[in-house]
Amino acid sequence: MATQRFRTSRTQQxxxxxxxxxxxxxxxxxxxxxxxxxxxxxxxxxxxxxxVAPPREWIVKVNDTTYNLGYLVKLLRIQQAGNLALGxxxxxxxxxxxxxxxxxxxxxxxxxxxxxxxLFNEEDVKKEIQERILGDVTEDETPLDQLEREFQERYSxxxxxxxxxxxxxxxxxxxxxxxxxxxxxxxxxxxxxxPQVYLLAIDLPTADNLEEIAExxxxxxSRGATFSSLVEKFGTDQEAVRVGGEVGWIPEGILPExxxxxxxxxxxxxxxxxxxxxxxxxxxxxxxLYLVTDKSEGREVEKGHREILKLRALExxxxxxxxxxxxxxxxxxxxxxWVAKQLELSDSSS
Numbered sequence: 510m511a512t513q514r515f516r517t518s519r520t521q522q523x524x525x526x527x528x529x530x531x532x533x534x535x536x537x538x539x540x541x542x543x544x545x546x547x548x549x550x551x552x553x554x555x556x557x558x559x560x561v562a563p564p565r566e567w568i569v570k571v572n573d574t575t576y577n578l579g580y581l582v583k584l585l586r587i588q589q590a591g592n593l594a595l596g597x598x599x600x601x602x603x604x605x606x607x608x609x610x611x612x613x614x615x616x617x618x619x620x621x622x623x624x625x626x627x628l629f630n631e632e633d634v635k636k637e638i639q640e641r642i643l644g645d646v647t648e649d650e651t652p653l654d655q656l657e658r659e660f661q662e663r664y665s666x667x668x669x670x671x672x673x674x675x676x677x678x679x680x681x682x683x684x685x686x687x688x689x690x691x692x693x694x695x696x697x698x699x700x701x702x703x704p705q706v707y708l709l710a711i712d713l714p715t716a717d718n719l720e721e722i723a724e725x726x727x728x729x730x731s732r733g734a735t736f737s738s739l740v741e742k743f744g745t746d747q748e749a750v751r752v753g754g755e756v757g758w759i760p761e762g763i764l765p766e767x768x769x770x771x772x773x774x775x776x777x778x779x780x781x782x783x784x785x786x787x788x789x790x791x792x793x794x795x796x797x798l799y800l801v802t803d804k805s806e807g808r809e810v811e812k813g814h815r816e817i818l819k820l821r822a823l824e825x826x827x828x829x830x831x832x833x834x835x836x837x838x839x840x841x842x843x844x845x846x847w848v849a850k851q852l853e854l855s856d857s858s859s
Contacts, residue, residue, distance in 0.1 A: 564577060564578050564579030564582070565577050565578070565579065566578045566844065567839070568581060568609055568612075568838060568839055568840050568844065569609060569612045569613050569616070569837075569838050569839075570835070570836070570837040570838075571613055571616040571617055571620065571834060571835070571836050572620065572834055572835050574616055574620070576612050576616070578844055578847065578848065580612075581605065581608060581609065581612070581848060582848055582851045582852070583672070583673060583677065584608050584612075584681070585599070585604060585605060585608060585848065585852055586671055586672050586673075586852070587671045587673065587681065588604060588608075589852060590670045590671045590672075594670075599852070601849055601852065605840065605845060605848055605849075606840065609838055609840045610838065612838075613831075613836055613838055614688075614827050615684040615687070615688055617827060617830045617831070617834060617836065618684075618687050618688050618691050618827075619683075619684065619687050620834075621691075621830060622687050622690070622691065625691065625694055627687060627690045627691060627694065629683060629686055629687075633686070634679055634682060634683060634686070637682055637686055638664070638678075638679070638682055639660050641682070642660055642663045642664050642667060643656070643659065643660055643663065688823075691823060691826070692819050692820060692822075692823045693819070695819065695822040695823055695826055696815070696818070696819030696822055696823075698822065699810070699815060699818045699819055699822060700810070701809060701810055701815075702807045702808065702809055702810065703760040703761050703762070703807065703808070703810055704760070704761045704772060704804075704805065704806055704807060704808075705758045705759060705760045705761070705804075705805045705807075705808040706758070706759055706771050706772060706801045706803065706804050706805075707757065707758055707759075707801065707802050707803035707804075708755075708756040708757065708758075708759045708771065708799065708800070708801060708802075709736050709753070709754045709755055709756060709799070709800040709801075709802060710749075710754055710756050710797055710798065710799050710800070711726075711736075711739070711740050711743065711744055711749060711754045711797065711798050712744075712745070712746060712749070712795050712796070712797050713726070713743065713783060713795075713796045713797070713798065714743070714745050715793060715794075715795070715796075719783065719796060720783075722743060723782070723783045723796070723798065725743075726739055726743055726780075726798060727780055727798075730780050731780075735753075736753065736754055736800055737753025737754060737755075740753055740754035741753075754800075758805075758808060758811075759771070759814070760808070760810050760814050760818065762818050762821055763814055763817055763818065763821075765821065766786065767784060767799065770784065770799065771799060771801055772804075775799065775800075775801045776801075777801055777802060777803065777804060778800070778801075778802060779800075779801070780798060780799075780800050781798055781799040781800070782798075783796035783797065783798060784796065784797050784798075784799065785797075
């Protein structure tokens with residue numbers, strides 16, 4: 510009996526050791542499998558993080574609609590192709606940021622368009638695209654079938670050049686159509702007659718002794734020197750020198766940042782102090798001297814100024830829309846670097 514209990518105990522011990530050894534082997538196997546999985550996932554994750562994830566990252570959100578990094582690259586490639594056709598290079602320091610902002614604005618306009626009865630059908634969009642591809646061609650000059658063939662050939666080449674599908678390009682065109690229609694609609698409120706001033710101006714050269722230059726200009730002007738002669742002496746812009754600094758009649762609202770100065774503060778023939786303004790093309794701050802030589806309570810607004818005022822009306826509307834909608838833009842330095850790399854690759858392959 511004792512011998513049987515001893516054998517049973519030995520058997521149980523042996524089985525326990527076997528279970529422990531099997532459990533240990535299983536742990537080693539699964540740990541090894543996990544390590545192997547991690548090793549195999551490193552290149553996969555690298556591929557995902559470099560090529561798959563970035564295009565899906567959203568950079569613009571307007572209410573429930575988002576636009577991702579990949580869409581931004583597509584829009585930039587359109588601009589890149591256009592610049593290439595003109596023999597110009599794209600300004601990468603500003604273009605991505607302006608397009609991100611434009612995406613938010615265009616989506617605001619598109620979402621608001623039905624409220625203003627701004628609607629387009631397929632025929633409207635096709636007509637707009639045809640005009641962009643073929644220009645202003647009348648049907649009397651060219652047979653319809655020939656016109657359609659020429660359009661399809663040119664359109665196909667254009668889509669290939671900008672690397673967009675037809676639906677993607679249509680979406681961009683519809684954005685533009687909504688924006689232009691909204692600008693025209695809001696522009697209807699722009700008055701045909703507005704207060705205006707006759708303006709002369711000079712951008713002073715950027716220098717450490719800016720105050721000395723401004724004071725010398727003011728001193729010579731107060732002693733009787735003409736504005737045009739001083740523009741010739743101090744000016745660096747050849748066109749401004751050519752016209753003697755004359756800007757001409759300017760309606761209220763064209764230069765909103767200095768409206769109060771031009772229309773209220775400055776007397777006729779009174780020279781202003783140097784007024785700073787930011788130049789987005791160079792990233793510098795420019796200082797300008799203004800001179801008003803005449804004022805009118807009401808003059809007819811010329812076509813060029815009217816177009817600018819329409820744009821101002823749209824900008825004011827967009828500011829208000831941003832305040833009443835959920836708008837978020839996120840464009841980081843890391844995302845910028847990724848975008849620049851994609852454009853560099855597409856540029857080198859073209």
